[in-house]
Amino acid sequence: MPDMQEYGIFPFRSTDAYFTRKAFEECGVITNGQNPWDPTIKDSRFYQRIKRHGSVGLGDSYMENWWECEDIAGMIKRLLAGDIRKHFEGFRIWCMYYLPQLINWSRWRPYEVANRHYSLGIKLYELMLDKRLVYSCGYWENATTLNEAQEAKLDLICRKLDLRNGQILLDIGCGWGSLMAYAAERYDAICVGLTVSKPQASYINTIAKRNNLRMIAHVGDWSHFSGGRYDAVASIGMFEHVGWRNYRKFFRIVSGILKPNGRFLLHTMGSAKTFHTGDPWVRKRIFPNSSLGSRCQIERANGNTFYMKDWHTFDQDYYPKTLRTWFNQFSANWDEIKKDGGYDDAFYRMWEFYLLSFAGAFEAEKILLWQILFSREQGHIEEVR
DSSP states (O other), rough: OOOHHHSSHHHHHHHHHHHHHHHHTTOOOOOTTTTTTTTTEOOTTHHOOOOOOOHHHOOOOOOHTTOOSHHHHHHHHHHHHHHHGGGGSHHHHHHHHHHHHHSSSHHHOOOHHHHIITTTTTHHHHHHTTTTTTOOOOOSSSSSSSHOOOOHHHHHHHHHTTOOOEEEEEETOTTTTTTHHHHHHOOOOOEEEEEEOOHHHHHHHHHHHHHTTTEEEOOGGGGGGOOOOOEEEEEEGGGTOOOGHEEEEEEEHHHHHEEEEEEEEEEEEEEOOOOOOOOHHHHHTTTTTTOOOHHHHHHHHTSSSSSSEEEEEEEETHHEEEHHHHHHOOOOOOHHHHHHOOHHHHHHHHHHHHOOOOOOHHHHHHHHEEEEEEEESSOOOOOOO
16 A cells, blocks of 8 residues: 555645656665665655656755755666666656757856856865865875875876976866966966856966966956967866867867967766756756767867877766765865855755765766867877876
8 A cells, every 4th residue: 555645645646656656666766765875755746846857856856855865876876877867758858958959058158157156155165175176076096085186187187288397288167277276386387277257267366476376367268269379278177068069169269279289188077878968957056058978979079170199088986986075075064164155955955966966977877087188280199197
């Protein structure tokens, strides 16, 4: 006999509950089950919301405290590995996934993600990230701490670019200047950064002046950038905001500002399969207009623009380890973060779901992490790891 309180008292809710529970069970997730990855449902409206709104319903209902789960990453891993999306293909879900393809939002709204995400108070990022404020996956090959993993990643990038004293590096989507500062300090490079976030640019230029580093950040969108010629170009964790329609233009712009013997390193998350839009909840709450490209999409967009010298796929556990470390530090420092930003509990649950669901997506091998090295010239380049 089903629990009518859980299924709801109205027939349509009972149908929604049965459908959603069955879809979850086929993925190895039991609502109100005993495993750490089984969600405990606190509001019976959960089932209808999931059925009608897919990932948006799942993420938003967690923000609103409709359900709990001891192991969110484990739950998401199983739902994605079981291809949960195939169960939710009604018209509403179709609109959420496919209507964004009709408009090139990544091109027309490049500053929206800065206002929504990257311009949050810096205290949040200082208390969540490593000491250099690197907001991308660490390189854990020989590292035991987040600081070590992030410095190892920055050094790996500099070595792949073969940076030398006095060379000029352009960092497209430079964040808080972690790569720029590292390259200026350790490789004596001259660094130029491009960001859509005014607070990030201000932070970088303040650090440069205070520490007497040869680096400067500009506020601007990559699609309108044409200043100078560079010995090396890097883009770390920004390509996810470019949009597949704009990949070809992105490669051509980079080619136009890179010196003939220069190197370009693209560090990006990627999708194991080809899709043309990002997850609806992620686009709504975390990274507006974002999407992950597949290897096929990237190779096709590059065409004959660059010679592809190296395609380095990071170990699949590197990003989950980074994300969990970020969440642990975010959670441990929540009281200070909350006070500084005036955030509420829904904000905490949003970031918890964001960080741990991404960890689950990596563990399900639906998302990959790549470093791709390009050159404008033929010739052998030694593999660097």
